[in-house]
Amino acid sequence: MPEPRCEFVLKYLTTGATGGLGREVLNYFIANIPRSEFAAASSNTANKATFEDRGIAFRHVDYDDPRSLETGLRGVENLLFVSSSSTARGEQHARVIQAAKKARIKHIWYTSLAFGGFEDTSKAPVMQDHLLTEKLLTEPGLTYTSIREGVYAECFTVFLDWYPERTGTLTLPADGEVAYTSRAELSEATARIMIQGGYENETVLFTAQETITARELVEIINATTGRQIKLNLVPREEYVSSSRSDPRGKPKEHFEMIATVWDEIVSGALCTTHPLLGDILGWEPTSPKDFVRRLLEDDRDYVFAY
Incomplete structure (x- = not known):
């Protein structure tokens, strides 16, 4: 029984x-x-x-x-x-x-x-x-x-490896679409x-119903905070080796982790969207572009807090 x-x-x-x-x-x-x-x-x-x-x-x-x-x-x-x-x-x-x-x-x-x-x-x-x-x-x-x-829209700073003290150039190993939510x-x-x-x-x-690229995120950072950041895309190996000159002292493993995420993004792993979130909520989910813009309008020095 x-x-x-x-x-x-x-x-x-x-x-x-x-x-x-x-x-x-x-x-x-x-x-x-x-x-x-x-x-x-x-x-x-x-x-x-x-x-x-x-x-x-x-x-x-x-x-x-x-x-x-x-x-x-x-x-x-x-x-x-x-x-x-x-x-x-x-x-x-x-x-x-x-x-x-x-x-x-x-x-x-x-x-x-x-x-x-x-x-x-x-x-x-x-x-x-x-x-x-x-x-x-x-x-x-x-x-x-x-x-x-x-991926949480609040985490966009992690994917960009963005921090407020950064000036001039933001370097990444690739760019692609992400349905930040x-x-x-x-x-x-x-x-x-x-x-x-x-x-x-x-x-x-x-997921949200729209995607956004790193280049578009940098444009939003500049437009909402008055910064003049430029996105620089470099080969993966060069990106990982940039740990040697990182002003924060981040180890090579940190850059490997970011590069691995971008490997996935380039393959299209985070660009899939689906209507169910909106169906359950009863309204159109906030787009990544609007969400990030509002975050930075409220706090120009915003970074994701774990």
């Missing part, structure tokens, strides 16, 4: 609730559904009082701690599984999935990345962990939705799709 499914006591659990995406998903829940239906999860137990003081239930969920996963995921119907940023991401995700299976969670909503669009062909190291996680989610006994998110809109759509339900055992794509 198969074991009976557990009785759910919590409709929604949001992991990574102090991070950028998880925090905004939680804010949508606060504004739209009873607080008795959801809880916030964090690896740091010191955050417990912060949530409970606002009337939000708290659960300790640490991807490195199997015991916390066992207790924290118990009785959960819908789990927002926010991907880890750790270099041990693959091992952590495997632990979460096994714990979710053991807890008989009804539906796992996983935050993946949009490298390659709907294809599984991306060679980006970060995407390899996501592809492995998506494969684990297809194991028998699990129901999932993998949400492949467009607002994190706030990704968060709201994630909360909405969880409440709406459906998309069982599917991979969905949340």
